[in-house]
Amino acid sequence: MSTPRPPQQDRATATRARVIEAAYACLLDGGYAATTVGAVQQRAGVARGTLLHHFPTRATLMAAVVDDLADRRISVLDGDPPAESGWDGVVDLVWRDLQSPAFAAALELWVASRTDPELRAALAPVQRRVFTSIRRAITAFVGEDDPRVPTLAQFTVDLLTGTALSRVVDPGADVSVVIDRWKRTLAVLSSGDAVSSGIHRPSLP
CATH class of the missing domain: 1.10.357 (Tetracycline Repressor; domain 2)
Structure with a gap:
């Protein structure tokens, strides 16, 4: 029996939180200049389109x-x-x-x-x-x-x-x-x- 997927809203909230956590880690590790959209995307492990859906700009x-x-x-x-x-x-x-x-x-x-x-x-x-x-x-x-x-x-x-x-x-x-x-x-x-x-x-x- 397959495990039911969480509701879409919950998944979106979790993704948003993961992106913010990744940006926070980038700030700590490399400072503001290193906290680019690309760096955050890579650290969060999400597709660029997914990140831009939640945060259209830096x-x-x-x-x-x-x-x-x-x-x-x-x-x-x-x-x-x-x-x-x-x-x-x-x-x-x-x-x-x-x-x-x-x-x-x-x-x-x-x-x-x-x-x-x-x-x-x-x-x-x-x-x-x-x-x-x-x-x-x-x-x-x-x-x-x-x-x-x-x-x-x-x-x-x-x-x-x-x-x-x-x-x-x-x-x-x-x-x-x-x-x-x-x-x-x-x-x-x-x-x-x-x-x-x-x-x-x-x-x-």
């Missing part, structure tokens, strides 16, 4: 990858909570996201978007979605009643992102000192003694 494929990367990063943020509590936990959580393969792939797209307006337009709303998730994860740790939280959260994201980027050039760089110093700095900035520091409440982008 731009539509990259737009789907951008959404997929956001989902991957959000799953990291929504995963097991860090062992530390308070702002120390916030630092550990944000750093965990920045060390994930999904961030490495997203970085490839960030750099490429500087000279690719279409890619940049696809990235902007998704990046806002990621920041919304980061903000939600941070307030889960430290609450949102303190008016300093949005500013300290933004400082944390920006400082740790810059620290992560420095390791692109020097993968062996020891950044543990920077992370430890920022945890100690946050302890001061978020303490009751810092209430008069003039930190206000801007919104994360």
Whole structure:
């Protein structure tokens, strides 16, 4: 007795997911320039016509990858909570996201978007979605009643992102000192003694 084939819609969904996964792997292995339609097609093991049916252009494929990367990063943020509590936990959580393969792939797209307006337009709303998730994860740790939280959260994201980027050039760089110093700095900035520091409440982008 033959095994019944899955419905056409399920097959199409599986094919689309396989193509996106292949594009993600291409980004990690070779960067944006190497993530061509042909390379993705070969890696996914699908016919060119099949790939083009789902993604008629490289731009539509990259737009789907951008959404997929956001989902991957959000799953990291929504995963097991860090062992530390308070702002120390916030630092550990944000750093965990920045060390994930999904961030490495997203970085490839960030750099490429500087000279690719279409890619940049696809990235902007998704990046806002990621920041919304980061903000939600941070307030889960430290609450949102303190008016300093949005500013300290933004400082944390920006400082740790810059620290992560420095390791692109020097993968062996020891950044543990920077992370430890920022945890100690946050302890001061978020303490009751810092209430008069003039930190206000801007919104994360």
